[in-house]
Amino acid sequence: MAKQHKRLAAAQVESVWLDLAGGVEKTKQLIKEAKAQGADVLGLPELWLPGYPWYLWTLPYGATVPYTLQYQANSMACDGPEMAAIQAACAEASLTLSFGFSEKRGESLYMSNAIITADGKLASLRRKWKPTGLERVIFGEAHSSDDCFHNVVDVTSVGKLGNLQCWEHLLPLLKYNTFLQNEDVHISSWPPIFPHGGLEHYGMSYQGIKSIAATYAMEGQSFTAMSTGLVSAEGAKKIGLDYALTGGSPPPGSFALPPGGGYATIFGPDGRQLTKDLDPAKEGFVFADIDRTLTSLAKQLADPVGHYARPDLVTLSVKGSKAAPLPTKVAHEGKDIDAASKSSDDTLFVQ
Structure with a gap:
């Protein structure tokens, strides 16, 4: 008997740091594992391949250069064999995947996200509107609307699936552009995130980010899968978070506090949390059924691109x-x- 609803999965997983080949193999394994647990759609974190470049935030520029050379060498072309291998894995498992990666175009890098449908088609490839803060040291921004604003695709038997990365969820116009595409399911992709330390911007903390993702779900009436990275103690040494180099304690104001960072969560179309939190230091998936009845109930009261809009006043x-x-x-x-x-x-x- 066919399932009544498609199943959405959000992941909290650790990248294979600065190792593209290893990251592709892990991606293929996660696709199999998520499908075995009943997932039809899986969201992976921002810059899943080859991992979020934490060293940009923790090290002086001169010390970042060796990391950046390795990062660039392990970034992925959108039309290369690595992408083809991930597409083949999605087709074999019959699973739709959204994942972030460092896109290499010539010698330039972009914070990109791909959506691959269950038949292995690369249905969406978009770049982050503008890298945030120190991300701009190595990443370029989206060049045109075609690689930024066209971020929702039709997925058979799932609905319209879209994605935004990290603090793109704080950009009202970009969010509204996404809502206008009648998104049903949203992948909210993030790097590893940590509890608020007291000095950093609250929106960089787990508490702030969870509020951002829940608000997005409520505003757009979409099932919203918040997928995050994760950093182990061993991984911290590979990506510039080895605080033992500075006396064993994180510098004042640090917002990356490994081990941990995993806070995968799925929110319903009215903003309610549908999943239980996992241990932030352990990899795993959370799941929720995509019940479109919940979407209809939410939109009855507030559809921002329908009956609750005023296009005669604001466009x-x-x-x-x-x-x-x-x-x-x-x-x-x-x-x-x-x-x-x-x-x-x-x-x-x-x-």
Whole structure:
């Protein structure tokens, strides 16, 4: 008998630090494990491959150079054999996967996310709008709307699946652009996250990030899988978090406090938490059924792109031909024209 609902999985897992080949093999194994536990959709963390570059936040620039050279060498091309291997694993398991990776294009790096459907198709490839803080030392930003705003795809029997990375969830216009694409399921991808230490921005802590993800679910009425990385004591030594080098204690104001960082959670379309927390220092998955009845109940009261919107008063303007997620025609200088016929430099006005 077929399952009544598709099953969503969020992961808290440790990257194979600075090792692309090892990371691809672990990805293939996680796909098998999640599928064996009944998952139809799996979300993996931001920069899952080859791991989040913590050293940018903890070391002086000169000390980061050897790490960055290794990081660059283990970043992934979007059309290379590593991506093909992950696509094949998704097809073999019949599982849809969203995962973050450091995309290498020439000698430049981008914080990218891929969605691969259960037939092995690379359905979405997008870059982070703008790297946050010290991430900008090594990563470029999205170049156009086509590699940033087109972030929701139709997944057979699941619905519309989208993704944002980390603090992109604090950008109201980017979130609204995502809502406009009628997203049903959202992968909220994060690096390892830790309890608030008292000095850092609250939005960098587990407590703040959990609130951000729950609010996203409530605002967009989407099932929201918050997937995070994890750092073991051994892994900390490989990525610039070995505080033994500074006397055994983290520097004042540190917001990375390994071992730990795993806080996978799934929220329902009204913002409620549907899963129980795991041990933050242990790898694992959390699961929830995608029951569309819960979506309908949430949208009855507050649909921000439907009956709860006021497009006669407020609209969103987005650059680029792929950025018009709903209408086939747009208003431009008083005339209706086909969205597909507009150049990427024009502005689209959408609800």
